Amino acid sequence: MGRSIVATTFEDDRQRARQRLPRQLFEFIDGGSFGEETLAANRNDFARVHLRQRVLMDVGNAVLDTEIFGERFALPLGLSPVGLAGLMRRRGEAQAVRAATAAGVPFVLSTVSLCGIEEVAAAAARPFWFQLYFLRDRDYVAKMIGRAQQAGCTALVMTVDVPVNSPRHRDAQTGMGGVPSALARAKVVADFSRRWPWLRDVAVGGRPHIFGNLAAAIPDARGLADFRSFTRANWDNAIGWKDVAWVRDQWDGPLVIKGILDPQDAAAAVAAGANGIVVSNHGGRQLDGVASSISMLPAIANAVGGRAEIFLDGGVRNAIDVLRARALGAKACFVGRPWVLALAADGEAGVARMIERFRIEMISALGLMGLNDVADVGAEALAHVPP
Amino acid sequence: MGRSIVATTFEDDRQRARQRLPRQLFEFIDGGSFGEETLAANRNDFARVHLRQRVLMDVGNAVLDTEIFGERFALPLGLSPVGLAGLMRRRGEAQAVRAATAAGVPFVLSTVSLCGIEEVAAAAARPFWFQLYFLRDRDYVAKMIGRAQQAGCTALVMTVDVPVNSPRHRDAQTGMGGVPSALARAKVVADFSRRWPWLRDVAVGGRPHIFGNLAAAIPDARGLADFRSFTRANWDNAIGWKDVAWVRDQWDGPLVIKGILDPQDAAAAVAAGANGIVVSNHGGRQLDGVASSISMLPAIANAVGGRAEIFLDGGVRNAIDVLRARALGAKACFVGRPWVLALAADGEAGVARMIERFRIEMISALGLMGLNDVADVGAEALAHVPP
Amino acid sequence: MGRSIVATTFEDDRQRARQRLPRQLFEFIDGGSFGEETLAANRNDFARVHLRQRVLMDVGNAVLDTEIFGERFALPLGLSPVGLAGLMRRRGEAQAVRAATAAGVPFVLSTVSLCGIEEVAAAAARPFWFQLYFLRDRDYVAKMIGRAQQAGCTALVMTVDVPVNSPRHRDAQTGMGGVPSALARAKVVADFSRRWPWLRDVAVGGRPHIFGNLAAAIPDARGLADFRSFTRANWDNAIGWKDVAWVRDQWDGPLVIKGILDPQDAAAAVAAGANGIVVSNHGGRQLDGVASSISMLPAIANAVGGRAEIFLDGGVRNAIDVLRARALGAKACFVGRPWVLALAADGEAGVARMIERFRIEMISALGLMGLNDVADVGAEALAHVPP
Amino acid sequence: MGRSIVATTFEDDRQRARQRLPRQLFEFIDGGSFGEETLAANRNDFARVHLRQRVLMDVGNAVLDTEIFGERFALPLGLSPVGLAGLMRRRGEAQAVRAATAAGVPFVLSTVSLCGIEEVAAAAARPFWFQLYFLRDRDYVAKMIGRAQQAGCTALVMTVDVPVNSPRHRDAQTGMGGVPSALARAKVVADFSRRWPWLRDVAVGGRPHIFGNLAAAIPDARGLADFRSFTRANWDNAIGWKDVAWVRDQWDGPLVIKGILDPQDAAAAVAAGANGIVVSNHGGRQLDGVASSISMLPAIANAVGGRAEIFLDGGVRNAIDVLRARALGAKACFVGRPWVLALAADGEAGVARMIERFRIEMISALGLMGLNDVADVGAEALAHVPP
Numbered sequence A, B, C, D: 001m002g003r004s005i006v007a008t009t010f011e012d013d014r015q016r017a018r019q020r021l022p023r024q025l026f027e028f029i030d031g032g033s034f035g036e037e038t039l040a041a042n043r044n045d046f047a048r049v050h051l052r053q054r055v056l057m058d059v060g061n062a063v064l065d066t067e068i069f070g071e072r073f074a075l076p077l078g079l080s081p082v083g084l085a086g087l088m089r090r091r092g093e094a095q096a097v098r099a100a101t102a103a104g105v106p107f108v109l110s111t112v113s114l115c116g117i118e119e120v121a122a123a124a125a126r127p128f129w130f131q132l133y134f135l136r137d138r139d140y141v142a143k144m145i146g147r148a149q150q151a152g153c154t155a156l157v158m159t160v161d162v163p164v165n166s167p168r169h170r171d172a173q174t175g176m177g178g179v180p181s182a183l184a185r186a187k188v189v190a191d192f193s194r195r196w197p198w199l200r201d202v203a204v205g206g207r208p209h210i211f212g213n214l215a216a217a218i219p220d221a222r223g224l225a226d227f228r229s230f231t232r233a234n235w236d237n238a239i240g241w242k243d244v245a246w247v248r249d250q251w252d253g254p255l256v257i258k259g260i261l262d263p264q265d266a267a268a269a270v271a272a273g274a275n276g277i278v279v280s281n282h283g284g285r286q287l288d289g290v291a292s293s294i295s296m297l298p299a300i301a302n303a304v305g306g307r308a309e310i311f312l313d314g315g316v317r318n319a320i321d322v323l324r325a326r327a328l329g330a331k332a333c334f335v336g337r338p339w340v341l342a343l344a345a346d347g348e349a350g351v352a353r354m355i356e357r358f359r360i361e362m363i364s365a366l367g368l369m370g371l372n373d374v375a376d377v378g379a380e381a382l383a384h385v386p387p
């Protein structure tokens, strides 16, 4: 009993977002790549990890504070970088960063956000992190890193699991992914035109529709399509460990490599000077048929051996999942779809409510595990259940 | 062939309850916490335990009598404590205790029942058990224990898996859990107003709507809401093994610790002087992501090593489940939702019929296992099936 | 390519039977006991057994003949005893025995059939088997055995997994199992009255509605209800291995014990002089929560060690299943629901077609396994597939 | 990001084909044999094979070229032989071979195609392969081999998993398999008559409806039915390893044995002089209850030990599946239903688009696996995931 809890679930936010967003945008968020097998595994494999219920441990003063790179956060949860989030709500990234920084959790701004670094910095109540995609033009990359430094970003997250594009069949069907047929385009227009609240909020009121971080690179861009062509043309497929070294030189704060799913790569990331890694398969949006993040975590934690911070994303849907990942070796979890769907559903308030749900759930779960401090969640928090 | 069997299933009662109860109450009973994974596992994991069919053993005189703490019961089945049961039918706990004691099975009265200990005692045909929740006010707790002793309760069941509240998302949605929005409240009112039989039986005819065992603590309460605020405010999160020792001192009858899911806690409970434990995860209503009760039973039985009685609840739906648990080391099983849904469906008669179903099923199953006495159900009653 | 195959599946017959039969009768056939877990497992567990595809073995002359107890049958398939089959079609057992004996497969007549031994013998083209249930009145049992001997039955099948009744919740709901309420009875009457073809064929044209084998025991019976009361009253729960010895003395042909699911019981049956056993859990209609027949077969075959014939029933739905069971140690399989549903659907022709389907399927499967003789299907016909 | 991908999935093509084809033809393609268990396993078992995501490997120049029997193909994917494909679209095999050869992938022409070898050769942009079924008349077989040689076929694929027919219950129901009842025939006619685009394209415009490769054997044939009777009558069930030797003598190009699912048979094929084998269970259309192709691949690769090329078909639905098979030892994969459903959906353009989808998917997947050349996909491309 004790305090009453009002909360909603991931699925509630998802349904609300589905109603509000044009279908093209909803499917873009919701979908995965190829046959979407890894997308499903990311979610399902959490069920195999069993926490221990411990009793009579004198709980009730849950401490969730987590120190990451010398900074204290309110709970071991962060917001993964999500491109185009600004299309889901008016100036979406600014709304989300407000919610995240107010709640004291790390927000990672995507390279391909609508709001640029400076706009997000202006909205943020405390520093955020910047996520870097690699373009062929190293000068421009260096400039972005400089802007992040300038804006006071406290960590640089270098995403490495998108050297090449992946087929997202839902996007092909909705016309999101490429050049739709005339008929498909007509359908899309019809669908968009039915979404009044979104049209008013974003299409009309949410301008400019540019990639804020890339605006300087294409000053003559006339719409989102130009930005997408630009990134396509300037994407660097040949990204390698040498580029990590280069970034390491440009940036003297904490460097996180995002998109590690293999123990060998995890060890290489540490060797290359990464201060942290995100165990991730890009939420089942890049290579399909790979194992879920949670199932690879133990072997990766073993390979890292404490030499860098380990984060995890992919399929995290509530505080139980976060605690599972902690018990298997992660310092914190990040969520992608949960925050962007909450944003689509209810804007800044939605994101705030989602974070608050994780917080309240974690206080509860921690107490029921017989613990008072999330820092104490380790291997001994797992039950060994005969199959 | 032999005697014909008229019976209904758990699912029948569930559907009948769903029709009769306001949705808020039905979901409160039916739901679990967080993502409801443990709720599902409690049920599904029974299917992995295979009984042995034995033949030509000269059966037909099934003995189901089970001695627990020196008292003989008609079968190794009892009714778990369920809070607010009195809201499901007029003076619900009194109806249920009548059915249970008439049938000769243990009934455990919840601290947060509508009928108080004395009202239940008056309805009971023989002694029942009392379940204790801990409040900060130890004097009041001591007084409740005294009332239980006074009422002739033959065992005290101390529930330890609720040091803190857990998020029940269904309750949040139905407005059961907290402060609903105005709209949600309107919906709830509309829903209640359609449930005529329940309104007449409980809302109008089932007064007073108080927590009978806590009435003395808040003499000026004006409704259930006041009781819920009171328990919230006075809940003791810091409950520890020292409190078990304190209770052990207050109560000189059999003491049962309910809510043990870990071998280490089971051993500690024995060390603290418990005479029995209930292997339980509160029916999937507290910590989610923990293993099912049945899957943890063997390791716990091993840790207890015969030094205390072992009971189990969570997902028990028919006599086959009870026999499975017996074969894995439990003395008896308890059921929560099965009795309260049967109560909601048909009152005292429903509870009686549910117990009778378990009894008839157990007679049948026992004979088909080649046994005449439920006391003989042990490890050798299990089949070892290659995976 | 080669010969074209016209066939229908088990599911087709099931749907046709569902349309034609009064619901009470359909559910009686289709259902299982308790939670129907074993009913499902009987079917699902076959999928775990993998045959080997072998090629270029010069096949095409499939020999399916199988010798059982010195008699040659057309294929290793038989019809399990099914009580009340005579209610599904006019003089149902007579129709079925005609189809079975014409096709050259063993037919086992249930004790509780509508057609008596003599009526079935008159319809049969060759000998059939008789299935014995035990009544307290040993003289009457001896007389039935004598009648079977008289009628030329070539094997006696003693069913041992029904010492006590089991709860069949579907029957309780449809009013089949016992004393339905007035309302339930009205519903049943309404349902029956809609089934014109069945009413004409069976209710009106299929008289007398008696248990043909028990008629002599209750000469003054006035309907099926009297027979059911009689069997209930005279059922022998205390059946034991001594009774097998007694039957062994009465009957000097091959004796088969039906309803063995445990290696220990299988060994005991051999020791008691059984010439064969049927690995069976009564089609998931008696003890629930036990393993499927097919999963217990290897351990039982091992315990029998070639000292008796091994048959299997439960979940066998096509020739692939028969070959799986052969590869795991069974001499032949029997089917219950497949034949009685085919009978309900299309009478004698339906049963003939079902057997023919198994025959054609088996010719095909045998060839694709690289074999010419079903007698060669053994352990080496199984693939070992990594999990 | 990078290049945008427009693609459709297997399921899209399947739905389009379902709409366009007469039901009889769609079910013929879509269905399997017996209980269709292997059909399902072929698909599901791919999910157990996990690729490794590798990062920062300097990718982006994907080489998919694959040399098979001295010929270079554009990617390690081919089109399995599919009988009657010419019924799905006007001169279907000619359309498909055009798409395949233009895209640079092997096309295998079935013996029982509508277009004969010569017609297909005329349409092809480069050599194709010919699949041989065995007829009793060896002279005719020798003549077909001669025609294939004449037409410049670069490999001969001898299918060995159809010594006898298998029961396809869907075909029996749709009237495809044999002699339908008058009623069934009426239904079929009604269904056909609703499929205008197909009627115009194939029934009217796609003549002659003959088995092009068998026309010379039955010059007086008056329709497809005559061809089917002919193959039925002349099928050779007694095909054995001696026949492989005979074919080996007739044909001096690469010889592939298709329909190997057992390590022992694989070794025998190598011993008999095969240059390649197709691990296959005929797409779940012949022996049911056998393991999926992908699950048998490792043991077969082991038995072959590099002495012959290994191909696989059955359930391959996207490039991820191809890469999984490569990692487990296959040189290339073939697809049956994917191309014939794409053909039915959109003719030559559909087949081209399907191949293009695999190509684009493979470029993407290869990059995300950290590789630049499909030839480097081997055992180390697989992740070892704890269960």
Ligand SMILES: Cc1cc2nc3c(=O)[nH]c(=O)nc-3n(C[C@H](O)[C@H](O)[C@H](O)COP(=O)(O)O)c2cc1C
Residues within 6 Å of the ligand: A028, A029, A030, A042, A080, A081, A082, A083, A084, A110, A111, A112, A131, A159, A258, A280, A281, A282, A283, A284, A285, A313, A314, A315, A316, A334, A335, A336, A337, A338, A340
């Ligand atoms: C719509 C969408 C856009 C994304 N864009 C980016 C991005 O720009 N940069 C990046 O590093 N990851 C991106 N990701 C991946 C997320 O950072 C994260 O790894 C993933 O969403 C985690 O899985 P989850 O959605 O199941 O929580 C994106 C994910 C989604 C769903």
Ligand SMILES: Cc1cc2nc3c(=O)[nH]c(=O)nc-3n(C[C@H](O)[C@H](O)[C@H](O)COP(=O)(O)O)c2cc1C
Residues within 6 Å of the ligand: B028, B029, B030, B042, B080, B081, B082, B083, B084, B110, B111, B112, B131, B159, B258, B280, B281, B282, B283, B284, B285, B313, B314, B315, B316, B334, B335, B336, B337, B338, B340
């Ligand atoms: C509606 C409801 C109320 C409950 N209230 C209490 C309670 O007051 N005290 C307690 O110890 N357990 C309580 N429980 C838990 C039950 O005692 C029991 O552990 C659980 O219901 C067993 O699982 P089952 O419902 O699957 O049988 C409650 C359970 C339900 C469903």
Ligand SMILES: Cc1cc2nc3c(=O)[nH]c(=O)nc-3n(C[C@H](O)[C@H](O)[C@H](O)COP(=O)(O)O)c2cc1C
Residues within 6 Å of the ligand: C028, C029, C030, C042, C080, C081, C082, C083, C084, C110, C111, C112, C131, C159, C258, C280, C281, C282, C283, C284, C285, C313, C314, C315, C316, C334, C335, C336, C337, C338, C340
């Ligand atoms: C409607 C029905 C009635 C049955 N009656 C008898 C019976 O009288 N005697 C007996 O030994 N078994 C009886 N059985 C069990 C069958 O003999 C057989 O064991 C079972 O049906 C096999 O499973 P299957 O239905 O999945 O093939 C009956 C089964 C059914 C479905």
Ligand SMILES: Cc1cc2nc3c(=O)[nH]c(=O)nc-3n(C[C@H](O)[C@H](O)[C@H](O)COP(=O)(O)O)c2cc1C
Residues within 6 Å of the ligand: D028, D029, D030, D042, D080, D081, D082, D083, D084, D110, D111, D112, D131, D159, D258, D280, D281, D282, D283, D284, D285, D313, D314, D315, D316, D334, D335, D336, D337, D338, D340
């Ligand atoms: C409609 C259909 C017709 C087929 N006809 C032939 C054939 O004539 N010769 C042959 O060797 N295989 C034939 N096959 C089997 C395919 O070559 C291939 O083994 C199978 O389709 C692979 O499985 P997939 O459909 O899941 O890709 C046929 C398959 C289908 C679906």
